[in-house]
Amino acid sequence: MFKFGIDWSEQHHNLCIRNSKGAIVSQVEFKHTLEGFQRFDDERRKLGVPPSDCLVAIETAYNLLVDFLLDRGYLVYLISPQATKGYRNRLRSTDAHTDDTDAALLSSILHTDLDSHRRLQPNSALTQQILAQVRFIDLLRRSIQRQTNQLRAVLFRVYPQALGLFGKLTAQINLHFLMAYPTAQEAQGLTRAAFEAFCREHRYGRANLISRRYAHLMEPAPEANPIAVAAYRDQIRILAELLLPQVLRRTEALSSLAQLFSQHPDAFLFDSLPGAGELLAPALLAKFGDHRDRFPTPGSVQALAGTCPVTKKSGKRKVVLFRRGCDREFRRIVQQFAKASVQQSGWALAYWRDVRPRCRSDSDAYRRLANRWLAIIWKIWQDGKAYDESYHIQQRAQRRRPRS
Numbered sequence: 001m002f003k004f005g006i007d008w009s010e011q012h013h014n015l016c017i018r019n020s021k022g023a024i025v026s027q028v029e030f031k032h033t034l035e036g037f038q039r040f041d042d043e044r045r046k047l048g049v050p051p052s053d054c055l056v057a058i059e060t061a062y063n064l065l066v067d068f069l070l071d072r073g074y075l076v077y078l079i080s081p082q083a084t085k086g087y088r089n090r091l092r093s094t095d096a097h098t099d100d101t102d103a104a105l106l107s108s109i110l111h112t113d114l115d116s117h118r119r120l121q122p123n124s125a126l127t128q129q130i131l132a133q134v135r136f137i138d139l140l141r142r143s144i145q146r147q148t149n150q151l152r153a154v155l156f157r158v159y160p161q162a163l164g165l166f167g168k169l170t171a172q173i174n175l176h177f178l179m180a181y182p183t184a185q186e187a188q189g190l191t192r193a194a195f196e197a198f199c200r201e202h203r204y205g206r207a208n209l210i211s212r213r214y215a216h217l218m219e220p221a222p223e224a225n226p227i228a229v230a231a232y233r234d235q236i237r238i239l240a241e242l243l244l245p246q247v248l249r250r251t252e253a254l255s256s257l258a259q260l261f262s263q264h265p266d267a268f269l270f271d272s273l274p275g276a277g278e279l280l281a282p283a284l285l286a287k288f289g290d291h292r293d294r295f296p297t298p299g300s301v302q303a304l305a306g307t308c309p310v311t312k313k314s315g316k317r318k319v320v321l322f323r324r325g326c327d328r329e330f331r332r333i334v335q336q337f338a339k340a341s342v343q344q345s346g347w348a349l350a351y352w353r354d355v356r357p358r359c360r361s362d363s364d365a366y367r368r369l370a371n372r373w374l375a376i377i378w379k380i381w382q383d384g385k386a387y388d389e390s391y392h393i394q395q396r397a398q399r400r401r402p403r404s
Contacts, residue, residue: 002047004056004074005106008032008065015040016103017047022111027100037068051075057106059084061120076120079109087113123289126264131286133257135329137279140250144170144243151178151239158224158232159184161217166204170247173202178240182233184224187217257282266290272386273377274344276337283333288381298375305330307371331370335363338370347393348373 002025007014010032017026026043030036044054051073058066061078069076084102087109109117122128148170155162155169161184166174177198181187190198192214199210261267261282270281288301295301302308306326341348352369359365380387 002044002049002054003107003110004044004054005103005108005110006056006058006065007100007102007106008058008060008063012036013040013065014100014103015043016100016107017043018107018111022108024104024107027103032065037065041072055110055114057110057117059106066120070120070122077110077114077117078120079106079117084109118294121289121291121294123286123291126260127286127290130257130260130264130282133253133260134279134283134286137250137253137257140246140253144246144250147239147243147246151236151243154232154236154239158229159187159236161187161219161221165213165217170243172244172247173199173204175240175244175247176202179237179244182237182240183229184221185229190217254278261285266381268386269380269384270377272380272388273337273341273373274348274387274389275340275342277340280333280337280340284337284377287327287330287333288377292382295378298378301378302371302374305334305370305374307331307334307367307374331367334370334374335366338366338373341369341373345389347389347396 001020003018005016005018012029012031013036015026015028015030016024019025025047028039028043030039044051051069052075054074056069056074056076057079058069058076059079059081060066066076084105087105088102123131152163152169159182162174162178163169165177168174177187180198181190195214195217196207196210199205199213204210205213258278261271264285266285266288267281270276270285273281273284276284287305288295295304299308304327306328338348342352343349348369351372352365355368356362356365359368376387376392
């Protein structure tokens with residue numbers, strides 16, 4: 001078996017190849033192009049071995065190069081940058097490094113510590129589609145949140161009546177209203193009949209609700225500086241115009257995600273989790289993936305998600321530290337789920353209330369709850385059985401019962 005170490009970047013990659021004895025037999029640089037990938041393949045051909053006899057270490061799983069390697073049949077091992085840093089500190093007295101030395105280090109890791117790392121196994125096309133859709137929805141969420149904050153700040157400055165007019169600021173009718181009437185003066189120039197016609201056009205509310213909205217709009221309010229109103233008018237309209245298609249696209253993306261999720265054979269497992277909902281259930285499924293042997297123990301998935309702490313001991317000294325080397329996307333998803341679960345799960349709420357006084361913050365308590373949830377999710381994922389709250393509570397009670 002030959003060990004390949006690749007230090008990747010956007011424009012080019014550095015390759016180091018070691019033979020079965022650990023000696024370096026080749027070091028080359030190749031570009032992030034099809035021609036460059038073929039040059040990589042040429043280096044393997046010079047060795048006279050098939051891709052299945054080549055172990056490749058790389059620090060990313062999401063790259064066209066990784067797709068190329070998996071498609072050709074190379075055995076790819078994902079090494080986290082944090083792990084690489086640990087090896088570098090262990091083997092060298094300084095943190096100095098170059099692309100060549102990092103590629104050599106990655107190949108050395110496979111030669112000396114292969115059993116400590118797991119081979120990258122691509123998920124099914126369906127699971128990859130679900131993960132891509134989850135990430136797209138999160139991208140839209142962050143963009144919508146950023147522009148909503150900008151719009152709210154401007155409205156608070158010159159047009160506060162619009163903030164609570166139709167409830168949630170990103171409601172479609174709210175955005176349509178701001179596009180049509182981007183200043184308080186224009187809105188208060190509406191007759192009751194025109195306002196009712198606008199609401200009917202957008203299928204909004206009953207007559208008494210429309211009356212309350214109109215009354216709210218017409219309430220006397222401090223007048224903003226006319227110069228400020230003129231300056232912000234176009235900004236309000238443009239922000240509303242930018243937000244509306246994103247809000248509509250997010251709704252469509254959630255519908256598409258639901259269709260993809262329903263086709264997955266493991267959907268019922270994650271759908272049974274209390275509080276997971278239409279987004280977190282598919283997100284958790286995508287992060288766990290299809291391969292059960294990827295996480296042989298609950299601790300392996302907890303470590304990847306960064307919910308379990310790192311304990312360091314030296315003599316009589318013991319330090320428990322926050323785990324920074326992890327899949328941050330996974331950690332965010334599972335902590336969001338833990339936070340949502342306290343609204344739906346009795347034991348989760350009781351556990352959170354129990355640990356909160358011993359935690360530095362709400363976030364720390366949710367991380368601990370997320371750690372518990374990951375052990376539970378791992379178990380139902382391995383067993384192929386949906387989550388049952390009553391069964392879980394019964395099992396917890398039995399474990400706590402004192403032995404006679």
